[in-house]
Amino acid sequence: MLRVGVWVAAGLGLLLVAAAVWIGVRGALAYGQLQDAQRVVADTRAHLQDGPARERGLRELAEHTGAAHGLTSDPIWRAAEVLPWVGTQLRAVSGVSAALDETATGTLLPLSDAVGALSPASFSPVDGRIPLDAFVALQEPVADAAAHAGAALTTIDAVSRDGLLPPLREAVDDVQAQVAELDDLAATLDRTTRLLPAMLGADGPRTWLVLFQNNAEWRSLGGIPGAMVILHADDGALTLTAQDSAAAFPRADAAGVDLGEEITAIFGERPAQWMLNTTQLPAFDLAAEVAATMWADRHGQGIDGVIALDPVALSFLLEATGPIALADGSTLTAQNAVSLLMSDVYARYVDPSEQTHSSHPPHHRSSTCSPPARPTPAPCCRASCARATNDACCCGARIPRSRLCWRARRSAGDFPHPTTRSDDSASTSTTARGRRWTSTCARKPRSRGTSARRPPRARSGTRPSR
Numbered sequence: 001m002l003r004v005g006v007w008v009a010a011g012l013g014l015l016l017v018a019a020a021v022w023i024g025v026r027g028a029l030a031y032g033q034l035q036d037a038q039r040v041v042a043d044t045r046a047h048l049q050d051g052p053a054r055e056r057g058l059r060e061l062a063e064h065t066g067a068a069h070g071l072t073s074d075p076i077w078r079a080a081e082v083l084p085w086v087g088t089q090l091r092a093v094s095g096v097s098a099a100l101d102e103t104a105t106g107t108l109l110p111l112s113d114a115v116g117a118l119s120p121a122s123f124s125p126v127d128g129r130i131p132l133d134a135f136v137a138l139q140e141p142v143a144d145a146a147a148h149a150g151a152a153l154t155t156i157d158a159v160s161r162d163g164l165l166p167p168l169r170e171a172v173d174d175v176q177a178q179v180a181e182l183d184d185l186a187a188t189l190d191r192t193t194r195l196l197p198a199m200l201g202a203d204g205p206r207t208w209l210v211l212f213q214n215n216a217e218w219r220s221l222g223g224i225p226g227a228m229v230i231l232h233a234d235d236g237a238l239t240l241t242a243q244d245s246a247a248a249f250p251r252a253d254a255a256g257v258d259l260g261e262e263i264t265a266i267f268g269e270r271p272a273q274w275m276l277n278t279t280q281l282p283a284f285d286l287a288a289e290v291a292a293t294m295w296a297d298r299h300g301q302g303i304d305g306v307i308a309l310d311p312v313a314l315s316f317l318l319e320a321t322g323p324i325a326l327a328d329g330s331t332l333t334a335q336n337a338v339s340l341l342m343s344d345v346y347a348r349y350v351d352p353s354e355q356t357h358s359s360h361p362p363h364h365r366s367s368t369c370s371p372p373a374r375p376t377p378a379p380c381c382r383a384s385c386a387r388a389t390n391d392a393c394c395c396g397a398r399i400p401r402s403r404l405c406w407r408a409r410r411s412a413g414d415f416p417h418p419t420t421r422s423d424d425s426a427s428t429s430t431t432a433r434g435r436r437w438t439s440t441c442a443r444k445p446r447s448r449g450t451s452a453r454r455p456p457r458a459r460s461g462t463r464p465s466r
Contacts, residue, residue, distance in 0.1 A: 022076055023090070030071040030097060037064035037100065051116055058112050062104040069094075069101035088163045095159040096175050099152040103182055106148025111186070114141035129236035132197045139193045146190035149183040199305070201233035207241075208233065209295050211308040213279060216342040220282040222310045225275060225291065226355075230301070242299065246275035247352055249294060256297065257290045279308070311341040 044057030071077075072094040081087040081094070115138075122134040156176045161169050199206060211225035230242040254269040263271075263281065271280045271287070275294050281287040288306035296302055309317075318324065319334035326332055328348075332340060349355045 019076055019080065023080055026071045026074070026077065027090075027093065030068040030093065033064045033068040033071065034097065034100070037061055037068070037104075040064060055112060055116065058104070058109050062101075062109055065097065065101040065104040068097040072097045085163060088160065089165060089168060092159050092164055092168055092172055095155055096172055099156040099175060099179050102148055102152035102155065103179055107145040107152070107182060107186055110141050110145045110148075111189075114138055114145075125236075130200060130238070132200060132202045132236050135193050135197050136202075142186070142190050142193050146183075146186040149179070149186040152179050153183045199233060201235050201237070205232065205234040206304045207231075207302065209292055209303045209306045211279070211291060211306065212314070213308055213310040214341060215310050215312075216346065219277070219279040221279040221284055221287060221308065223279065224277075225279055225308065228291075228295075230295075231307075242301075244295075244298075245353070249275040249298060252294050252297060256293050257286075259286070284308070311338045314341075 040057055040061045044054060044061065047053035047057065072090075077090060077094065081090045083090075118134050118137065122131065124131070153176075156172070156179050159172050159176075161172065164172065197203075199208070208231040210229050210231050212227045212229075213219075213221070213223040214226045215223035217224040217226075225246050228244055228246065229240050232239040232241050251273050252275075254272040257272045259267070259269065259272055259281075263286075267280055271277045272290050275291065278287045278291045278294070281290070288308075291306055292303040315334045315337035318332065318337055323331045323333040330340070336344075345355050
């Protein structure tokens with residue numbers, strides 16, 4: 001019996017040693033694959049504008065992340081994950097590999113394929129209309145890519161940091177931050193491709209109140225809405241039908257919009273009385289409702305939604321569309337938009353009415369918006385990312401079917417509302433908080449207590465570095 005016990009113990013020992021060697025070798029191979037993946041990411045970023053090079057790089061990246069995932073998900077590795085301490089390290093490695101493989105194969109590659117299938121001409125205006133078919137064609141692949149990005153974030157969020165070796169903990173945090181950023185951008189793109197056709201009048205005419213905020217005169221949502229225009233959208237054709245100045249609006253009846261006791265106790269009734277103070281409300285859905293009500297009372301015109309831009313967002317849009325001639329003869333460009341609108345105009349003009357008038361584009365009461373004949377995708381993408389990474393753009397819509405796709409999964413939290421709105425009449429809002437356009441009405445708690453490390457955000461009123 002003793003001899004049998006010795007042989008059994010020796011056999012178990014050999015199995016443990018073999019398992020340890022197996023895991024060690026596969027772990028080393030997985031580490032090498034992830035190192036190669038990191039190198040490929042750096043190379044691919046340098047050639048994003050080169051379609052074939054980008055495609056080759058992403059496919060090579062998927063091969064490396066897939067190999068790393070396969071090396072860290074076999075039965076022996078999984079069995080060892082139940083061990084104390086050692087299993088914690090192994091679960092972290094397999095979680096990182098799985099998350100990276102999900103983003104490479106499920107998000108980056110499909111997005112690249114979908115975008116590569118379309119040419120810049122697909123977005124070029126035809127007879128004064130922005131073609132909407134290209135955006136519709138992107139909806140399904142973008143939604144699938146966003147779902148995979150969310151799944152990858154869930155995977156990496158589930159990795160516990162307790163007991164991890166410091167280098168491994170730092171690596172997990174770095175990957176988590178990168179996956180979270182990709183998830184933010186993919187979700188933003190998903191909401192944009194789903195909502196943009198409806199905003200541009202794909203299923204019926206839409207009337208938008210566009211507020212131009214000025215961060216030089218600070219409010220909770222960015223700045224005062226000094227100037228505003230009405231943008232009419234119908235099947236991709238955009239027309240400016242009216243414009244006004246917030247200073248020209250008389251004092252409104254505060255009873256027109258019930259702010260509720262909580263909000264009134266903090267801000268009083270001024271946000272519901274003066275157009276200049278509507279953005280004093282930190283919840284854009286409520287601010288948009290107040291602004292739309294004031295416009296309807298003054299002009300007798302119903303509004304489908306409200307869009308707000310600040311000089312930072314405008315500067316990036318100008319990079320994609322080109323400069324605009326202003327009423328005072330000067331030119332508004334991507335380079336001077338922030339300084340001109342937030343500083344120079346105050347130095348040139350003392351009268352507030354002249355300050356507002358000088359920043360208006362010289363157009364007639366009704367004029368057709370002419371998009372650039374040959375839009376350049378890179379600046380357009382940078383403009384979209386700029387809005388997503390800065391508190392630069394807000395949008396609220398009363399389009400019922402767009403409500404769900406415009407809501408974000410994470411946000412800065414809810415703000416007390418005086419009434420409960422039904423789905424059919426809700427004013428859905430999005431405002432850039434963190435790294436995406438997020439809804440102030442939806443909040444999804446993180447699955448772990450440790451917050452992701454994010455790059456510092458640029459302050460409002462400054463153009464962030466790219």
